[in-house]
Amino acid sequence: MVLLVELHSFAHTKIKMSLDRRKVTIFGAAAAVRLLLFTAFPGLPDLLTARVEISTPVTSFKRLQEGLFLYNHNVSPYDGGVYHQAPILLPLFSLLPSSATYPAFTYLLYILVDLLSANALMKIAESGEAGSSKLYTSPRKDKKWTSHAIAAAFLFNPFTIATCIGRPTSVFTTCAILHAISKAVVGSSFTSMFAISIASYLSMYPILLFPPLVLLCFDRRRRKSQNETIYSFVIGNVIAVAGFLYSLLQMSSIITGSWEFLESTYGVQLLLPDLTPNVGLWWYFFIEMFDSFRNFFLGVFWIHLSSYVGGLTIRLRPQPLFVLTILLGIFAIFKPYPSISDTSLFLAMLLLYRHVFPLMRYTFLALSTILYATLLGPAFYYLWIYAGSGNANFFYAITLVWSLGLSILVADALFAVLRDEWEVERPEMRGKEIRQI
Amino acid sequence: MSTSSHTPAILQEDDSRGIGKDSVPPADAFSVASTKKEPPPEKPESIRLRSLVLLSFWVIILFLGLPIWWKTTTIYRARLPLDQMMDWADGRACRPVFPLRISIEADSLQDHEAQHLLRTTQHALDDLNDFSAHHLRLQLSPPANATTSAEGVSKGGDEEEVALVIRLLPGTITKADLQSYSPILDVYYTPNQIPSSSSSSSSLATYIANTLQTMFAEEQAMIAYLLSTSSAPPERSPKALAPEVAESLAKWTTRSMKYSRTYHLTFSLFTPNATPSSWDIEAALEEHVKPLLKSFSSISNFTIDTQVQLYATPGVGGNVLKKEDLSGFINAAEWPLSPSIGGAPTVNFIVYVGDMEVEGGGKSWLIPQWGGVVIQSDISDLRPAMLTFSNQLMSLLGAPETGSLPLRLMTLVRRYHQSAFPKALQMVYTPPSSIYAKHAMD
Numbered sequence: 064m065v066l067l068v069e070l071h072s073f074a075h076t077k078i079k080m081s082l083d084r085r086k087v088t089i090f091g092a093a094a095a096v097r098l099l100l101f102t103a104f105p106g107l108p109d110l111l112t113a114r115v116e117i118s119t120p121v122t123s124f125k126r127l128q129e130g131l132f133l134y135n136h137n138v139s140p141y142d143g144g145v146y147h148q149a150p151i152l153l154p155l156f157s158l159l160p161s162s163a164t165y166p167a168f169t170y171l172l173y174i175l176v177d178l179l180s181a182n183a184l185m186k187i188a189e190s191g192e193a194g195s196s197k198l199y200t201s202p203r204k205d206k207k208w209t210s211h212a213i214a215a216a217f218l219f220n221p222f223t224i225a226t227c228i229g230r231p232t233s234v235f236t237t238c239a240i241l242h243a244i245s246k247a248v249v250g251s252s253f254t255s256m257f258a259i260s261i262a263s264y265l266s267m268y269p270i271l272l273f274p275p276l277v278l279l280c281f282d283r284r285r286r287k288s289q290n291e292t293i294y295s296f297v298i299g300n301v302i303a304v305a306g307f308l309y310s311l312l313q314m315s316s317i318i319t320g321s322w323e324f325l326e327s328t329y330g331v332q333l334l335l336p337d338l339t340p341n342v343g344l345w346w347y348f349f350i351e352m353f354d355s356f357r358n359f360f361l362g363v364f365w366i367h368l369s370s371y372v373g374g375l376t377i378r379l380r381p382q383p384l385f386v387l388t389i390l391l392g393i394f395a396i397f398k399p400y401p402s403i404s405d406t407s408l409f410l411a412m413l414l415l416y417r418h419v420f421p422l423m424r425y426t427f428l429a430l431s432t433i434l435y436a437t438l439l440g441p442a443f444y445y446l447w448i449y450a451g452s453g454n455a456n457f458f459y460a461i462t463l464v465w466s467l468g469l470s471i472l473v474a475d476a477l478f479a480v481l482r483d484e485w486e487v488e489r490p491e492m493r494g495k496e497i498r499q500i
Numbered sequence: 501m502s503t504s505s506h507t508p509a510i511l512q513e514d515d516s517r518g519i520g521k522d523s524v525p526p527a528d529a530f531s532v533a534s535t536k537k538e539p540p541p542e543k544p545e546s547i548r549l550r551s552l553v554l555l556s557f558w559v560i561i562l563f564l565g566l567p568i569w570w571k572t573t574t575i576y577r578a579r580l581p582l583d584q585m586m587d588w589a590d591g592r593a594c595r596p597v598f599p600l601r602i603s604i605e606a607d608s609l610q611d612h613e614a615q616h617l618l619r620t621t622q623h624a625l626d627d628l629n630d631f632s633a634h635h636l637r638l639q640l641s642p643p644a645n646a647t648t649s650a651e652g653v654s655k656g657g658d659e660e661e662v663a664l665v666i667r668l669l670p671g672t673i674t675k676a677d678l679q680s681y682s683p684i685l686d687v688y689y690t691p692n693q694i695p696s697s698s699s700s701s702s703s704l705a706t707y708i709a710n711t712l713q714t715m716f717a718e719e720q721a722m723i724a725y726l727l728s729t730s731s732a733p734p735e736r737s738p739k740a741l742a743p744e745v746a747e748s749l750a751k752w753t754t755r756s757m758k759y760s761r762t763y764h765l766t767f768s769l770f771t772p773n774a775t776p777s778s779w780d781i782e783a784a785l786e787e788h789v790k791p792l793l794k795s796f797s798s799i800s801n802f803t804i805d806t807q808v809q810l811y812a813t814p815g816v817g818g819n820v821l822k823k824e825d826l827s828g829f830i831n832a833a834e835w836p837l838s839p840s841i842g843g844a845p846t847v848n849f850i851v852y853v854g855d856m857e858v859e860g861g862g863k864s865w866l867i868p869q870w871g872g873v874v875i876q877s878d879i880s881d882l883r884p885a886m887l888t889f890s891n892q893l894m895s896l897l898g899a900p901e902t903g904s905l906p907l908r909l910m911t912l913v914r915r916y917h918q919s920a921f922p923k924a925l926q927m928v929y930t931p932p933s934s935i936y937a938k939h940a941m942d
Contacts, residue, residue: 362568366560373556378549489540 085211090181093218094174097227101170108166111229116440119400120337121147121266121328122231128163131156139319141327147337148232149265150315150324169230176234177227181218183241184411185210190248192384193415197282199381201483203418213414222407233404236266240408243269243276244387252280256300260307264315267332268398271369273304274376275386282383334361335399340458342440343401344466347459368397385480388412392473396466406433406469413476422479425471432468436461598634598723598914602712603641606668613694614640617668620702624709633727634720636712641665663910664715666708674704676711683906685711718900719911725749755868756898762801762844765789766871767889769879770812770835771853779851779879781806788886792893799913800897803844809835814852821858826865829873847871847896849889853879864888866895 100107111117112124120126130146133139134153140146156162162169187193194204208216217223226234243258259276262269277300281293316322331337338346345364352360371393379386391412395405420426440461446453486493587593604621606614622638629636641662664683671688678685693704725746757763769779785804793802812835815828830837830850837848848871855877857863864874864885872892874885895901899912 356573359569359572362565362572366565366568369564370557370560373560374553377552377556 086185086214089211089215089218090178093181093215094178096219097174097177097224098170100224100228101166108170108228108230111225112231114225114229114441115340115444116342116403117226117229118231119233119341119402120339121332121400122233122402122404124230124232127152127156127232134319139321139323141319141323144327147328147331149328150319151264151311152232152235154318173227173230173234176238177218177223180234180238180241181214183238183245184217185214186245187241187248187384188213188415190245192248192279192283194418196382196384199484199487201418202487203421203483206418206421208414208417213411216414217407217411220407220410222403222410226402226404226407231402231404233266233402236262236269237404237408239265240269240272240391241411243272244279244384247276247279248283248384250280250283250285252277252284252296252300253303255280256303257307260304260311263304264308264311267329268368268394270304271372271394272387272390273301274372275383275390277301278376278380279383279387332399333365340444340455340462341400341402342406342462342465343398344396344462345399347455347462350455364397364399368394379480381484382480385416388416389473389477392469392476396469396473409469409473413472416476416480419476419479419483422482423475424478425475429468429472429475432464432471436465436468440465595633599637600635600663600716600914602636602638602664602666603662604638604666604668605641608668608670609694617694617702617705620705621708624705625712628709628713629720631720631724634716634723636716663914664712664907674707676707678715678904678907680904681906683904683910685715687711715907718902719914721745721749722752722900722911725753752898755866755895757845757847757869757896760800760843760845762803764844764846765802765804765849765893766837766846767804767806767849767851768835768837769806769808769851769853770814771808771810772813774810776853776879777808777810779808780882784882784886788883789890789893792890795909796897796912807836812852814854819856821856823859826858826873827867830867847893849892850874851876851879851882851885853877864892866892869896871896 118124118126126146127148129143130140130148131153133143133146135157140150140153156169159165159168159172188208188210191204191207194201194207239258239262243255243262246252246255246258255276259269259273262272277297280300281296284291284296312325315324335345335349338350340346348360348364349357372390375386375389376383379389388409391405392409395401395409398405440458443453443457443461447455447458482497584593604614604618606617609617618638618640625636625638639662662683664685666685666687669686669688670691672690674687674689674693676685676687687704687708689704693702693707767781767785769776769781771777785806789804796802813831815831816825818825821829829852837850838846848867850871850873852873852875854875856875858865858875863876864872866872872889874888876885879885894908894912897912899908902908
C-alpha cells in the first residue's frame with residue numbers, strides 16, 4: 064500500500080511538471096509533421112479521406128460534411144441516409160469555419176485532438192499501472208519505455224498520422240477512450256465515466272470497455288472512499304454512465320429535433336446496412352449472406368464481439384488496464400466498421416506493456432503480417448476498384464491477412480501477460496520453454 | 501483467442517527429457533523417473549477463476565445468444581383467417597343467387613288483372629324451376645309517367661337491369677315473338693286468356709312461364725354447370741344435369757376462352773401465292789366487327805391488328821380437307837401467328853385464299869380457344885367471312901347458342917359476372933357483397 068501511495072504521488076508530480084522540454088519537442092514535432100503534410104500536399108487530406116482503410120461509413124469526414132450541410136440548411140442530417148455519426152458533432156463543426164474555405168481550422172482541431180490523446184497516453188504511462196497494479200506487480204516492471212517514447216511512438220505512428228490527415232471522427236472516440244483510462248488510473252472515476260460515456264455516445268462500442276474500466280477506477284480510487292465496497296462502487300458508476308448517456312442522448316434529440324438519429328447512428332452499427340468495404344471482417348460476410356440469415360448472423364457477430372469482455376475481465380482481474388488494451392485490440396479486429404485508427408489506438412496501448420515483449424513469441428510474424436497487409440491492402444483495393452483486374456476477393460483476402468496479423472499480436476500479448484503472471488507463481492520456471500497441456 | 505483459457509497452473513515444463521508419459525516406466529526408469537515431473541495440483545482459486553470465466557461465456561450464450569437465435573431464425577408465419585376460409589371452402593360464407601328481372605308491360609290490361617297475371621305466372625315459374633340459385637323474378641314495368649315509384653322497386657339501391665321485357669299484346673292466337681335487336685318478347689294473347697281474379701292459374705300464365713323457362717334453360721344450365729364445379733354444399737348444389745346437356749356444356753367450356761379484361765384480335769390473310777397482296781380489311785372491320793365489339797365493351801376491351809402473308813402453304817394439302825386434317829391446317833411453324841405474349845390472350849381469325857372444302861361442304865371452322873378459319877377464294881367481299889368471324893367470336897367468348905343477339909349478349913355479360921363469382925369464393929379477404937358489387941360494375 065505504501066508503494067501504491069508513493070506511485071500515486073509520483074504520478075502527480077510528473078503531471079504537474081508536464082510541460083517539460085522533451086514533451087514540448089515531441090508534441091511540436093508531431094504537430095509540425097501534420098501541418099507540413101496538410102499544407103505541402105493539399106490533395107492529401109481529400110485523398111486519405113476517401114480511403115476505405117481510414118474512413119468508414121460511421122466515421123467518414125466526407126459524410127460528416129454532408130451531414131453538416133444538411134444540418135446548416137435546416138434539413139435533418141440523417142435524411143440522406145449518408146450521415147451515421149453522432150448529432151453532437153454537427154454543432155461542434157458548425158462553430159468552425161467551413162472546412163472547404165478555411166481548412167486550416169479543421170486541421171488544427173484534428174492536430175489538437177491527436178496531441179490531447181498523446182497527452183492522456185503519457186499520463187497512463189506515467190502512472191505505471193501497466194507494470195504494477197493494485198493487485199499485481201510484474202517482476203519485469205522496471206523494463207519499460209518512458210512516457211515520452213510512448214507518446215512519440217503514438218504520434219509518429221504512420222497509422223495515427225494517416226488517420227489525422229484523413230480526419231475521420233474516430234479520433235474523437237480515441238481521445239475520449241484514452242482520457243477515460245487516464246482519468247481512471249488516477250482514480251477520478253467520475254471524469255473517467257464521463258469520458259467513456261462520450262466515447263460510447265460517439266461510437267457505441269466503447270460501452271463494452273465499462274467493466275474493466277470501472278475495476279480500474281475501483282483499484283485506483285482515492286483514499287477517502289477506500290471503505291466503499293466494489294458493488295456499491297460499480298452501481299454508482301453504472302448510474303453515472305447511464306445519467307451521462309441519457310443527458311447526451313437527450314441533448315442530441317434536442318439538436319436534431321427528433322429521435323431518428325438513434326436508428327441512423329447506433330442502428331447502423333448494429334444492423335450494418337452500409338456494406339462499404341473496410342479493413343474489418345463484416346462487410347464481405349454480410350454481402351454474401353442470404354437475407355433470411357442476416358439477422359441471425361448479426362446477432363452472432365455482436366455476441367462474439369461482446370463475449371470477450373466478461374471472460375477477460377474475470378481472468379485478468381488483477382490487471383484491468385491490460386483487459387482494456389486487449390479489448391481495444393479485439394475491437395480493432397472484430398467490430399463492424401473498424402479502421403486503422405482503432406489499430407493505432409491498440410498499438411499505442413500495447414506499448415505500455417514493453418516489459419512483457421520478451422515473453423511474446425510471434426512478434427516478428429505478427430508485425431510482418433501487419434506490414435504485408437498494410438502494403439498490399441491499398442494495392443489490391445486499387446486492382447479491384449480502379450484497375451478492374453481484381454475483384455472483391457482480393458481486398459477481402461488482404462483484410463483477412465490484416466486481421467490475422469492483429470489476432471496473432473493480441474493473442475501473443477495475452478499469452479505474454481499470462482506467462483508473466485505465472486512466473487510470479489512459479490519462479491523456478493523463469494526463462495524456460497513451456498507448452499500448454 | 502484460445503489462449504484466453506490458459507491457466508498458469510496447467511502449464512508444464514517442456515522438458516526434452518520428460519518424454520516418459522506412460523504410466524509404466526521403461527526399463528531404464530531409474531534414470532528417467534527422477535527428471536519426470538508432474539504438474540503441481542491446481543489451486544482451488546484458479547479452478548474457481550476458470551469456472552467463472554466459463555460461466556461468463558455461458559451466461560452470454562444463454563441469455564443473449566439463445567433468445568437472439570430463437571427470434572432471428574423463426575420463420576414468420578402470417579395468421580390465416582382459417583374459420584373464414586373454411587366457410588368459403590364449404591360454401592357457407594355466402595349463397596350465390598343470380599336473380600333475373602323480367603318486366604311485364606301490360607298496358608292493355610287492368611291494373612289488378614296485370615297484378616294477378618304476374619302472381620300466377622310467378623307461381624308457375626317457381627313450380628317449373630327447381631334450381632334456386634337461378635331465379636326469374638317478374639315485375640310489372642312501371643307506367644311511363646311514374647318514374648319516382650320505379651326507384652322504390654329496386655330494393656337495396658342496386659340498379660339491377662331488366663333482363664327481358666315482356667310486352668303483352670292482344671292478338672288472335674297465342675304466340676310469342678322474340679324481337680331480334682332488343683330484349684323484348686312480344687306475347688300475343690286472346691282475350692279469353694285473361695285470367696279471372698278468382699282462378700289460381702291460367703293458360704296465359706302457364707304459357708308465359710313455359711316460354712321463359714325454355715328461353716333461359718341454356719343460361720340456367722350454364723350456371724348450374726359452373727356452380728357444380730365449385731364447392732357448394734350438396735343441399736344447395738344444382739340439380740344433376742342431364743348427361744347430354746352436361747356434355748354439350750363441357751364442350752362449350754372447352755371451346756370458350758378464359759375470361760380476360762382485354763382480348764387481342766388478329767385478322768390474317770394467308771395466300772398460297774403472290775396475289776392478292778391487299779384486302780379491304782379496315783372497312784370490313786369497321787362495318788361488321790366493330791359494332792359487335794362495342795356491344796362487348798361492358799365485359800372486355802379488344803385490340804385488333806391485321807396482317808397479310810404471301811406464299812403461305814397450309815399444314816395439309818388437297819382440295820378436300822378431312823375433319824381430322826383441320827387441326828393440322830394451321831401451319832404453326834411458318835405462319836407468323838403470335839401467341840399471347842402480353843397480358844391479353846390472342847384470338848386469331850384467318851382468311852385463307854383458296855378453294856378447298858371441308859369434308860361435308862363447310863368452308864369455315866372454329867378452333868377451340870384459339871380462333872377461327874375461313875376459306876374463301878374471292879376476297880373482294882369480306883362480309884361473309886366477317887359474319888362467320890363474329891359468330892365464332894361469340895362462341896369463343898362463351899355466348900349461348902340460341903336466342904336473339906341481345907339476349908345472347910346479355911347472357912354472356914351475366915355469365916361473366918357469375919363465372920367470376922365462384923372464383924371470388926377464394927378471395928377470402930373481401931367481404932362477399934363487395935366482390936359481387938365489383939364484378940357487377942365491371
